[in-house]
Amino acid sequence: MKHYPIWHPCTQMKDHEKYPLIKIVKGKGVYLYDDKGNSYIDAISSWWVNLFGHSNPRLNEALRKQAETIEHVIFANFVHEPALKLTDKLLKITPKNLTKIFFADNGSSAVEVAMKMSFGYFKNLGKIKNRFVYLDSGYHGETLGALSVCGEELYSEQYKEIMIPNIKVKGPDCFRCPFKKTRDTCNTECFSFMEKALDENKDKIAAVIIEPMVNCAGGFKMYPANYLKKLRNLTAELGIHLIVDEIAVGFGRTGKMFASEYASIEPDFMCLSKGITGGYMPLSVVLTTDDVYDAFYDDYTTLKAFLHSHSYTGNALACALAVETLNIFEDENVLENNVEKYTYLSRLAKEYFKDYKFCGEVRSLGFITAVELVEDKTSKKPFDWKKRLGFQIYRNALKKGVLLRNLGDVIYFMPPYVIEKDEIEKMVKVAYESTREILG
Ligand SMILES: Cc1ncc(COP(=O)(O)O)c(C=O)c1O
Numbered sequence: 001m002k003h004y005p006i007w008h009p010c011t012q013m014k015d016h017e018k019y020p021l022i023k024i025v026k027g028k029g030v031y032l033y034d035d036k037g038n039s040y041i042d043a044i045s046s047w048w049v050n051l052f053g054h055s056n057p058r059l060n061e062a063l064r065k066q067a068e069t070i071e072h073v074i075f076a077n078f079v080h081e082p083a084l085k086l087t088d089k090l091l092k093i094t095p096k097n098l099t100k101i102f103f104a105d106n107g108s109s110a111v112e113v114a115m116k117m118s119f120g121y122f123k124n125l126g127k128i129k130n131r132f133v134y135l136d137s138g139y140h141g142e143t144l145g146a147l148s149v150c151g152e153e154l155y156s157e158q159y160k161e162i163m164i165p166n167i168k169v170k171g172p173d174c175f176r177c178p179f180k181k182t183r184d185t186c187n188t189e190c191f192s193f194m195e196k197a198l199d200e201n202k203d204k205i206a207a208v209i210i211e212p213m214v215n216c217a218g219g220f221k222m223y224p225a226n227y228l229k230k231l232r233n234l235t236a237e238l239g240i241h242l243i244v245d246e247i248a249v250g251f252g253r254t255g256k257m258f259a260s261e262y263a264s265i266e267p268d269f270m271c272l273s274k275g276i277t278g279g280y281m282p283l284s285v286v287l288t289t290d291d292v293y294d295a296f297y298d299d300y301t302t303l304k305a306f307l308h309s310h311s312y313t314g315n316a317l318a319c320a321l322a323v324e325t326l327n328i329f330e331d332e333n334v335l336e337n338n339v340e341k342y343t344y345l346s347r348l349a350k351e352y353f354k355d356y357k358f359c360g361e362v363r364s365l366g367f368i369t370a371v372e373l374v375e376d377k378t379s380k381k382p383f384d385w386k387k388r389l390g391f392q393i394y395r396n397a398l399k400k401g402v403l404l405r406n407l408g409d410v411i412y413f414m415p416p417y418v419i420e421k422d423e424i425e426k427m428v429k430v431a432y433e434s435t436r437e438i439l440g
Helices: 057-067 081-093 107-124 153-162 191-201 225-238 259-263 290-295 316-331 334-353 389-399 421-439
Strands: 024-028 031-034 039-042 100-104 131-135 167-169 205-210 241-245 269-272 284-288 359-365 368-373 410-413
Touching: 039 421, 057 316, 081 100, 081 284, 081 316, 100 107, 100 290, 107 205, 107 241, 107 269, 107 284, 107 290, 131 191, 167 191, 191 205, 191 225, 205 225, 225 241, 225 259, 316 334, 334 359, 334 368, 334 421, 368 421, 389 410, 389 421, 410 421
Parallel strands: 131 167, 131 205, 205 241, 241 269
Antiparallel strands: 024 031, 031 039, 100 284, 269 284, 359 368, 368 410
16 A cells, blocks of 8 residues: 555545656646656646636736735625626626626535525525435536535445435436437437426425536536426426536537527526636636525524635635636637637547547537547447546556546547647547557
């Protein structure tokens, strides 16, 4: 047994006996550099947070300027210019019904906030609704509340005895559609699973939580906007809240500023984090409605207030970075300029992988392209996960200068938006060669 002082996230520490930690000493643009002189294309935007490259000059300057003014102040009773500016900007680009903003400091805490607000809303109105509905491929973070709405059991199985017993629903799975539909014939028949669950439990469900358009950590499962439309209509009809978790897919990742724009829906809660600061600092926000806000508004002694806080809530440095991130979107026409790049990425990934004997599907939405590898192309049978083939492909690609990260046997590309065409070519080629070397 080896004792490392740092216990790393999402890691079996025993793996490090074989794979030593890589010490990163510098980042610039899409590249990370280690202390041995190796460079890596950051194909996953350092856990999906980085938008405009490492050590971005505009973000560096915004951070420096803010640090010289005020770095942080308690956010209860106090406010600062970056938070006010950010609020103003976010309220202009998010759905019109969302008029209130609550600050937190990471994705999981935003999910906790939305869940607590939803539960608290009903309780303040005199109703106890103590269940949340989530999709079997959904992922919303790993604090206990957030984990209790995670469909991917890899993360929650070990803690099942202390989970809130929420309601898991079979979500869309277009690659292995149980109704044998294709994109052209699909009428989101799979929504029937959701209809059934909501109908049977409507009185106890506070909210449904969903990642709009793409279930990211659940294997980059992409689904039609119609599912979201149906979900919004039904939840509104039944008096159930809808929480859209845009933590991974927000800020242009799917081609629109926010993925729920594909369905033009107005949710009750929207959670944002990750790319919000361009990948520089932890920050998250939860946007909600006047209706939710009003339910908590009363004299202090009624105990109706939303008494939830994190020490770094509304951190001024993070807010200044978020304001500059949104300035970059505006000044540099990011959403439009991204189209050519991500179309190229998707086309190239298809050229390399589509006919490969172990490729089940190449799927893309905006700046997310995922390749699902399968043992058998016809039956779509997955590889035995215990062989950790995806992990070996990831290790192999690292040696060739690309930081990929597999999700089981799904290899994906989610690079910073500043990536250039030659870097896209290298990234996809290395992924393909690394895959062939492992799988044959
Ligand atoms: C959709 C989604 N929600 C929530 C989270 C949790 O965010 P954090 O890791 O910042 O707690 C993640 C993280 O990957 C995510 O992808």
